[in-house]
Amino acid sequence: MSELTVRAGELDAADELAGTRKQFVLDEVVYLDGNSLGALPAAVPGRVDDVVRRQWGALRIRSWDESGWWTAPERIGDRIAPLVGAAAGQIVVGDSTSVNVFKALVGAVRLVSGTGRDEILVDATTFPTDGYIAESAARMTGCTLRPVTPAEVPDALSARTAAVLLNHVDYRTGRLHDLPSLTAAVHAAGAVAVWDLCHSAGALPVGLDEHGVDLAVGCTYKYLNGGPGSPAYLYVRRDLQDRFDSPLPGWNSHAEPFGMRSAYEPAAGALRGRVGTPDILSMLALEAALEVWDGVSVEAVRTKSLALTDFFLECVSAYVPEGRVESLTPLAHRERGSQVALRCDDAGDVMKRLIERAVVGDFRHPDVLRFGFTPLYVGFGDVERAARVLAETLGDLAG
Amino acid sequence: MSELTVRAGELDAADELAGTRKQFVLDEVVYLDGNSLGALPAAVPGRVDDVVRRQWGALRIRSWDESGWWTAPERIGDRIAPLVGAAAGQIVVGDSTSVNVFKALVGAVRLVSGTGRDEILVDATTFPTDGYIAESAARMTGCTLRPVTPAEVPDALSARTAAVLLNHVDYRTGRLHDLPSLTAAVHAAGAVAVWDLCHSAGALPVGLDEHGVDLAVGCTYKYLNGGPGSPAYLYVRRDLQDRFDSPLPGWNSHAEPFGMRSAYEPAAGALRGRVGTPDILSMLALEAALEVWDGVSVEAVRTKSLALTDFFLECVSAYVPEGRVESLTPLAHRERGSQVALRCDDAGDVMKRLIERAVVGDFRHPDVLRFGFTPLYVGFGDVERAARVLAETLGDLAG
Known part of the structure; x- marks a missing residue:
């Protein structure tokens, strides 16, 4: 030996x-790909079976109320919140990371509308989807997109900068970027900081509230073990929620969704980040997966x-x-x-x-x-x- | 008696x-709410359990290839296609209906860009989310949104009309609108026809290809019985696909998604309607649910x-x-x-x-x-x- x-x-x-390992379904394989797809938590299969057979199969439509389906996006958001250093009421779960990047970045630019700021900085080394979506957000808000490395961000910031989209941990190299100081630099320039937490949430402290991050997104199928394609999440800092203006104002984000009103009126709070009907099977699998974080x-x-x-x-x-x-x-x-x-x-x-x-x-x-x-x-x-x-x-x- | x-x-x-009833899990309840949430197909629980325990739990990351996860959006789209009168290769499954309305409507306006058309007509009696999203699509493409009843559409069409968003069946009254003649009228005016099939797909013939519909969206949890919040779909007519310019160009729609390139290059075909990582649990539950349509x-x-x-x-x-x-x-x-x-x-x-x-x-x-x-x-x-x-x-x- x-x-x-x-x-x-x-x-x-x-x-x-060491004791948490038994809460996962594992075998003799050394699984070092949890940063792509987390392993299956042992609580998930039984929970999903209950969701399918009892909640859907037996209760059917009643489950929207009785099984808490309708409120799952914000309830599960509140379960993720302490893992990323956020107080409750600032995260909703739903849609893919890409869709949430779009919401966050358009929302960020709109937070500074009227100030003449017309440039979005994006991490040039980012996971590609963030760059593609940032390009679309820029195009649709009349901004210019400027790719820079995270190290170049402080010098690239100017009175033109509307928003900055950064990855907390680089998907390729595993490099952790300095969220507190970069966020402070973005704020000092009067711009809005949007962080992608895909490769950090569940692996290290993020401190969203502590560091005053404006908006953040992340997936849940890596270190949060939510399962293949499990829904992503959107964080909107509490004091920005009233001004958060989503480009995807679906009926789930309406102040009175079942009022079926033709005029849109956004809900208060993080709910404003919701869009359409949440995918309940994937979402409740995620909820069961998050139980491994208890304690x-x-x-x-x-x-x-x-x-x-x-x-x-x-x-x-x-x-x-x-x-x-x-x-x-x-x-x-x-x-x-x-x-x-x-x-x-x-x-x-x-x-x-x-x-x-x-x-x-x-x-x-x-x-x-x-x-x-x-x-x-x-x-x-x-x-x-x-x-x-x-x-x-x-x-x-x-x- | x-x-x-x-x-x-x-x-x-x-x-x-009468024989198809036994393919569903039902009880003594008279269930007349399948236009909100379809009943549970008997094939679903076993399939979902296999997806969770074997595909995710045992194969883990390998399932993206070996279990066909990566290609599920287009494979399941092709399974829906005959139900709405579409040839294969024109539908992808994923995201919510609201998100797909956004893709379709922005894509529709972009199809006629450069023609000076700057008005979107939307069904004034529509399910609210379509109206809210249409308002956002109009705002972000520099168009004006004009709500009209479907009956008023022919008179409201003009050289200004870029796109028209209509519901095939009204969610409230159950009224079926005349898709062939309204689509023809929209085309005669030089505009793009976008149909929401939520309340018709799986209940009646739609004839997307036959009637030359340009773009369509629909949910899968009503008459297609995909389960709570199961993913929606987007139809882009074959001859428009090369020009379809999505406002949500996520990495799943890239010509070479695993090339991890910083420059976006859209995939050919309906794949262009994909965005981020598909929610596999909900999507494969839907695939099992669609088996009741065999024969x-x-x-x-x-x-x-x-x-x-x-x-x-x-x-x-x-x-x-x-x-x-x-x-x-x-x-x-x-x-x-x-x-x-x-x-x-x-x-x-x-x-x-x-x-x-x-x-x-x-x-x-x-x-x-x-x-x-x-x-x-x-x-x-x-x-x-x-x-x-x-x-x-x-x-x-x-x-």
């Missing part, structure tokens, strides 16, 4: 989050996450021949999310072989091996094994 | 669609639907004292959808009592009792019983 194997055992034995602090998750990625980098250094892979993920903790991205020749082929050997990460075009570490169900033994199998795989390829 | 009870028995015995023709459904609503109106006439209710639903078959709306004093209270007596319709503010007839699972005995219980309830209230 190697020294690192021993260390892994000791770290697992001391892991205060779990995001700070404890963050501590373990950093220990996992530190240990992975250490194991990779020890096992993998020098120069064969290069980490794109920053070493500094304050710049690291909950994944490690390794640049590697033949990354697509390497990942295929890793998966055949039961180590599941993913490949991002053109040369990145991406490994996500979900502290709720990944252990230090998994980490050591993943690095060892990676080294063996690269050795086989070289041989 | 009354003459109408006997007639109901004869009609049920002769019903060629069922929409024409047979329409024939039975008209027989059901005819018989209901006959039973109401026979049982309910003259003047106590008034049908808002047209008598002419060519003007009738698959529901009957009865204006009634104290309609809210009456519907509550009907539901207590196991006859489930719904109440629409301020004075409408709405009864939807889903030919796949509603029989003539149900119809007779519903009318009889309605008469008894009104009698009790009068007594």
Whole structure:
């Protein structure tokens, strides 16, 4: 047994989050792709079956009231809120991340309408959909879109800047951007800060309220384990809600949705971010999935996450021949999310072989091996094994 | 046994669609609210359980390929296509109806950009969300929104008209609008026709291709029985797809979604209507629900639907004292959808009592009792019983 194997055992034995793993359906696979699709929480299958057979099958239409379907978007939003540092009443769940980026960004530009601001800054290294949707939001609000790296944002801000759309953690490199200082810089320039939390929510503290973020969006199928394509969410800071002017004012956001009035009148509060009828099956699966967070602090998750990625980098250094892979993920903790991205020749082929050997990460075009570490169900033994199998795989390829 | 009870028995015995009822989970309730939420198809619970436990729980991320998750929006669109008279390759499933109305209407206006057309006509009697979203689409494309009744559309069309948004069947009255002639009138004026099929798809022939409809949207949780909040769909006629310019160009609509390119390039075909990651649980529940249509023709459904609503109106006439209710639903078959709306004093209270007596319709503010007839699972005995219980309830209230 190697020294690192021993260390892994000791770290697992001391892991205060080790107990949450049993709340997930897992097997012998080392699953390091929870930053793409979280594993299945054990509470979900039974809950979904109840939603389908009893709530839909037996109660049918009555469930909109009796099973709490109608209020699910805001109820589940309130369950997500503490995970991203938000007080209740500021998040609604529904629609895809892309659709929520559109709501948030158009809404952001409208918050500063009349001020002559006509430029949207967007993270040039963003997950592509944010850039595509930002381009549409710019086009439809008469703004210009200007892609810049997060590091360039402070210098790019000007009296023209209406809104800035940034990712908290970069989907490719795993780099964590400095949300507090970037938000402060955006505000100092008089602009509106919109954050995409897809790769940070559920993995590290976000502090939306504490840092005065204006608007935020995120998905729920990564570190929140909501299931494939589970609905995204929209955060609108409380003091902005009265002025939030959604480009998608569907009937679910009306002050009196069942009044069936021809004139639109937006609801008060975060409800204003709702659009059409919520997809109840996916949404209530998410609600069951969020129960794994009962009694779990995001700070404890963050501590373990950093220990996992530190240990992975250490194991990779020890096992993998020098120069064969290069980490794109920053070493500094304050710049690291909950994944490690390794640049590697033949990354697509390497990942295929890793998966055949039961180590599941993913490949991002053109040369990145991406490994996500979900502290709720990944252990230090998994980490050591993943690095060892990676080294063996690269050795086989070289041989 | 009354003459109408006997007639109901004869009609049920002769019903060629009587066999489809056993494909649904039903009980002793007379369920006439399938125009709001369709009943649970028996195939759905097992399918959803497989999606959750095996596809998500065991295969996890592999299911995007191996379980056909990624291609579900267009595959299920192709399954809906014959139900609305569309050839394959023109429908994608995803997002809510409201979001799809936004895509369709902005896309419609952009199809005629550069022609100076700057007015959108919208059905003034529409389900409210269509009007709210149309107002947003108009605002964001520099158009004026003009609400008119469907009957006024031919006279309201002009060289200014960019697009017209109409409902095939009115959600409140159950009136069926003349899609072929209204579409022809819109085209004769050089404008784009957008139809909302929420209350017609699955209840009667639509003939999208035959009548040259440009764009259409619809929900899937009414006569298509997809479940609460199941995803809606968007139809873009084949010859318009290359010019369809979506206001929500999410990464799922990119020509090469996993290329992760910063420049947007729309996919060919109906895929262009996709946005973000599809909600797989709700979507695959819908796919299972659509299996009840195997071997069922929409024409047979329409024939039975008209027989059901005819018989209901006959039973109401026979049982309910003259003047106590008034049908808002047209008598002419060519003007009738698959529901009957009865204006009634104290309609809210009456519907509550009907539901207590196991006859489930719904109440629409301020004075409408709405009864939807889903030919796949509603029989003539149900119809007779519903009318009889309605008469008894009104009698009790009068007594």
